[in-house]
Amino acid sequence: MTQLMPNVGAHHQLVFDAIKTNVGGGYHPSGVFIVPESGIYVFTWSFRVRDAGSHAVELTVNGNVKGVAYGLTRDHFSVQTSATNVISVNKGDDVYLRTGSLNNKGEIYTDLYGLTYFAGWKI
Numbered sequence: 001m002t003q004l005m006p007n008v009g010a011h012h013q014l015v016f017d018a019i020k021t022n023v024g025g026g027y028h029p030s031g032v033f034i035v036p037e038s039g040i041y042v043f044t045w046s047f048r049v050r051d052a053g054s055h056a057v058e059l060t061v062n063g064n065v066k067g068v069a070y071g072l073t074r075d076h077f078s079v080q081t082s083a084t085n086v087i088s089v090n091k092g093d094d095v096y097l098r099t100g101s102l103n104n105k106g107e108i109y110t111d112l113y114g115l116t117y118f119a120g121w122k123i
Contacts, residue, residue, distance in 0.1 A: 009104055010099060011101060013097070013098045014047075014108070021119075031097070032094045033094075033118075033120055035091055036091065039089070039122045039123070040123045041086070041087060041095075042085075042086050042120065042123060043059055043084070043086075043119070043120040045059065045082065045083060045117065046083075047069070048078055048079065048108065048109050049072070049078065049106050050073060050077070050106060051106055051107070052073065052105075053071070053108075054106065055070070055104050055105075055106065055108055056102065056104070057070075057081075057097050057098070057100065057108075058097065058098050059083070060096055060098055061087065061094070068100060069081045070100075078113075078114070086123070
């Protein structure tokens with residue numbers, strides 16, 4: 001198992017260290033996708049929580065919440081939660097994921113049974 005983030009609090013930005021595809025270089029090591037061209041984009045994300053953990057993960061554009069996914073699990077179990085949003089964004093906008101403001105406890109992680117990821121593309 002590969003741990004992504006242990007017990008993070010509110011409004012903690014998620015940063016992904018394994019970048020599989022980054023056509024156009026919009027995703028930066030800081031965890032921010034900087035929109036390369038204005039238009040309608042699809043953003044999708046998924047995360048795993050385990051052992052009585054609970055997290056809300058927010059999709060934000062320039063710090064404004066545009067979507068939320070919430071995962072809650074009980075002792076000795078894990079849960080995979082995913083969400084997809086289609087939104088209009090402008091060139092230069094900052095798009096990133098962060099934890100929500102309430103009920104954040106437990107690890108957000110990835111392993112062989114489910115990945116924590118973030119992806120976006122222009123329609």
